[in-house]
Amino acid sequence: MRGHGADSPCRPPVTPGGLKMLPEPVIGIVGGRGAMGSWCARFFKQNGYQVLIHDKDTTITLAELAEKASVAVISVPIPVTCEVIKAVGPFLGADKLLVDITSLKAESVKAMLAYSEAEVIGLHPLFGPDVEDIKGHNVVFCPTRGDKWLPWLKDLFTRAGAEVIETTPERHDEIMALVQGLNHLNTILMGLAIEKIGIETKDLIAFSTPAFRTKLNLIRKISSQDPHLYAEIIAGNPHLPSLFERYIEHANHLKELLEGKNSPEIVRLIQKLSLVTAGEKG
Amino acid sequence: MRGHGADSPCRPPVTPGGLKMLPEPVIGIVGGRGAMGSWCARFFKQNGYQVLIHDKDTTITLAELAEKASVAVISVPIPVTCEVIKAVGPFLGADKLLVDITSLKAESVKAMLAYSEAEVIGLHPLFGPDVEDIKGHNVVFCPTRGDKWLPWLKDLFTRAGAEVIETTPERHDEIMALVQGLNHLNTILMGLAIEKIGIETKDLIAFSTPAFRTKLNLIRKISSQDPHLYAEIIAGNPHLPSLFERYIEHANHLKELLEGKNSPEIVRLIQKLSLVTAGEKG
Structure with missing residues (x-):
């Protein structure tokens, strides 16, 4: 054949x-x-x-x-x-x-x-x-x-x-907790925030930056596929809860910084991001 | 001239x-x-x-x-x-x-x-x-x-x-709390989570999905520009703290759902995302 x-x-x-x-x-x-x-x-x-x-x-x-x-x-x-x-x-x-x-x-x-x-x-x-x-x-x-x-x-x-x-299967699931699980949660959270704020899509587009349009595309990608698959990837990964807990800790820390208008500390956190993409090709 | x-x-x-x-x-x-x-x-x-x-x-x-x-x-x-x-x-x-x-x-x-x-x-x-x-x-x-x-x-x-x-200036700042402020915080949070987990960039790339690579590009975009500008946009917008507070509430809710392996409710939240991009061109 x-x-x-x-x-x-x-x-x-x-x-x-x-x-x-x-x-x-x-x-x-x-x-x-x-x-x-x-x-x-x-x-x-x-x-x-x-x-x-x-x-x-x-x-x-x-x-x-x-x-x-x-x-x-x-x-x-x-x-x-x-x-x-x-x-x-x-x-x-x-x-x-x-x-x-x-x-x-x-x-x-x-x-x-x-x-x-x-x-x-x-x-x-x-x-x-x-x-x-x-x-x-x-x-x-x-x-x-x-x-x-x-x-x-x-x-x-x-x-x-x-x-x-x-x-190994174990290491795969650990890394996927970040690459899929947390990444999807991060996109879903942005989507839920937009949904709650109740701005019409046409206004969102009229006021969008290139980075915001990219985020909208990621949200659209999730919403256009089988929601069960995403839910299973999120709910089924045993390594994700602790990772997401640290994510929320970072969020709470950032909330304090922005309420205190602590720009220097926000700058310091943003500067850490260069470590993430260091050595990566554009 | x-x-x-x-x-x-x-x-x-x-x-x-x-x-x-x-x-x-x-x-x-x-x-x-x-x-x-x-x-x-x-x-x-x-x-x-x-x-x-x-x-x-x-x-x-x-x-x-x-x-x-x-x-x-x-x-x-x-x-x-x-x-x-x-x-x-x-x-x-x-x-x-x-x-x-x-x-x-x-x-x-x-x-x-x-x-x-x-x-x-x-x-x-x-x-x-x-x-x-x-x-x-x-x-x-x-x-x-x-x-x-x-x-x-x-x-x-x-x-x-x-x-x-x-x-109006007021409405502009309200919308920018979402389009710039929250959007940047969302990207920064993902970047901080990656930075903390300590996986080398080459491994991240080897295990990346298209959606994760897009997220890495957004993180790189922030880290390659003036961090002070981002910090000022975040710390200076008076509408952002309440918006970010609701974001953290969503995160805490999602955390409970994934700890309880409540896939049906996660599915329901993901289905809400279609409202965000409804009517938008791809």
Whole structure:
């Protein structure tokens, strides 16, 4: 079912297990009609792979999917990820690969290790389903069991132009508490403040600065996607409450400074921000 | 000193006072070597006007500037704006125009009315000095005394492509508490959270989503400009403390929701955000 010849740039140079004569892997996507599931299906198809999809309204059972596919990708909402893994995992033997692409990795990777003998990679594509080209976007790998499938999957993403980084599920979730959880809370808070103040959108636009327009775009991005996904990323990350508590402490400190019109101390805090973006390319 | 003939597209169609035979206005900029002062000088020169500049290291006195110029533009830091207006205002007669471009308008406009007989327009270009082309950017006008100069100045900005909006100094400051004050505090808070967590910038980049990169860019924008300007906009706006207090109330509410893993209520709050950007173009 590969659509490309041997010289196709999309053909992976590494065959899983190094056995060149093995059939090309078939990819089974559980939740393949959801937003990121559809993205995954398109991505693997574009790279020449046969893709099987299981979703609410498809006829293929999880057992059939697990039998026909050598790679199972779990792409379902965070709250049901572990139970879906529990349902499909036992059908996947040690020669196969089990991957989940949820936004939190500790629990899902634990479940994959517990309910399957397959090789296990926790994966987190750090972009939304609207991304056409993966080039320049980040993908986090949490390789946890086995080493036969990892080079193939990394190579696939790397050759498509993604920036691949490896870490542990725990460290991933810690960093995502900042990059996703706190970042979303920060944007939501600005949105709620605007909503409460009751200025009409046309007035907001007429009085907006470039930085404010950028903030409005971030708010629009959140409000135009599935609110459940954001709520799960926020409520499900165990590292976020303590981070958000410190955020509120900073806010209370800033409130005192602005009530006391303490400009010099506000200047000092702003000067600290240069540390955040030091060494970063513009 | 105009560089254009009568048919130049840069020539203003409206001569102040409607007296076509009067000499073209000369623009005197107090603080003309600062960042926005330089922007103003360039803007007026590009539109064919003679520009005189007074700053710390220039030789022209305020009295000389006021005598030679028919339009005086005050472009100095917020904390010294009123005292500079007090110094130059008395030299400007009722036939002249006094304009300030500070980020807060209530106090500066009050000072211009108190210390000068000139016509008074409070002006706030809603962009930074790095903006090359004013096209599509917003400029707030607070016209307060006189009507001879207003059509000329509005026409100048409009023809250059700016979106001009008129309001009172008080309403301007209220809206800027949100668009500048709270917006900057929101960005600073995210920056402080990142700074405190102590993840190296290269790791932040490797784990970043598009939305997080956008946030990093906003933080970089603040940290690369004069921190005193931001501190003055924050500490000097009398409408900001109550707005920021409500922001912190929202934050405390969200903290409870995420500690209680109350996803449905977080979903409900996120759904409110669509009101903010409703009707806005993408």
